[in-house]
Amino acid sequence: AQSVAQPEDQVNVAEGNPLTVKCTYSVSGNPYLFWYVQYPNRGLQFLLKYITGDNLVKGSYGFEAEFNKSQTSFHLKKPSALVSDSALYFCAVSPSRDDKIIFGKGTRLHILP
Amino acid sequence: SAVISQKPSRDICQRGTSLTIQCQVDSQVTMMFWYRQQPGQSLTLIATANQGSEATYESGFVIDKFPISRPNLTFSTLTVSNMSPEDSSIYLCSVASGSGDTQYFGPGTRLTVL
Numbered sequence: 001a002q003s004v005a006q007p008e009d010q011v012n013v014a015e016g017n018p019l020t021v022k023c024t025y026s027v028s029g030n031p032y033l034f035w036y037v038q039y040p041n042r043g044l045q046f047l048l049k050y051i052t053g054d055n056l057v058k059g060s061y062g063f064e065a066e067f068n069k070s071q072t073s074f075h076l077k078k079p080s081a082l083v084s085d086s087a088l089y090f091c092a093v094s095p096s097r098d099d100k101i102i103f104g105k106g107t108r109l110h111i112l113p
Numbered sequence: 114s115a116v117i118s119q120k121p122s123r124d125i126c127q128r129g130t131s132l133t134i135q136c137q138v139d140s141q142v143t144m145m146f147w148y149r150q151q152p153g154q155s156l157t158l159i160a161t162a163n164q165g166s167e168a169t170y171e172s173g174f175v176i177d178k179f180p181i182s183r184p185n186l187t188f189s190t191l192t193v194s195n196m197s198p199e200d201s202s203i204y205l206c207s208v209a210s211g212s213g214d215t216q217y218f219g220p221g222t223r224l225t226v227l
Contacts, residue, residue, distance in 0.1 A: 006167075032214055034215070034216075036218070039134070041223075042220060042221075043218045043219055043220040044156070044204055044205065044207075044218040044223045046114065046215060046216075046217055046218075049214070049215055051214055085129075088134070090155065094214075097212070097213045097214045098144065098213045098214075099156050100146070100171075100210065101158070101216055103155045103156045103157075104155060105154070105155045106155050
């Protein structure tokens with residue numbers, strides 16, 4: 001079965017420090033991988049995606065993610081965290097284009113001033 | 114990316130009633146999706162709404178409970194019928210990008226059923 005795992009319910013990082021939010025997936029074939037962010041009382045905002053090509057993809061707000069096929073991971077990273085990055089982050093996967101997206105359970109990121 | 118709006122943004126309803134949520138996109142899109150996000154939970158796909166055909170429902174969701182309309186390529190509605198407190202959730206619509214490989218989401222409708 002296709003699935004996405006975000007092993008951490010919450011991640012705390014001091015402002016200015018690098019951050020990583022973990023994601024692993026289980027999908028057959030070549031998956032489409034996504035990160036979305038949800039701020040309080042707001043909808044989901046698209047951050048970045050991996051479809052093919054360079055394993056390191058860059059997205060909005062200085063975020064990037066690294067696709068690792070051997071480890072079936074797609075961890076979200078940022079070199080220097082901001083307090084405004086505090087939000088709920090969802091990793092998602094789709095088996096192919098036009099297919100439905102499967103979401104992870106989400107990781108709440110707290111950036112401490 | 115497309116600009117997506119939803120109405121209402123939030124509502125409080127009595128059990129046994131129905132609520133229709135509207136999703137409007139500023140450009141024509143082939144595929145629209147409806148998701149539910151229960152309190153403290155992730156997103157779950159309810160159905161895929163395609164213009165000109167009946168919606169395709171995911172396991173656990175039925176048309177009688179969540180009827181969907183898709184009258185044209187820029188608009189869709191989701192009705193939550195005969196509501197119970199368990200239907201209290203955020204309901205989000207999304208659209209696929211022109212290339213079909215990315216979904217963009219509306220701001221959501223926060224529904225509370227008393």
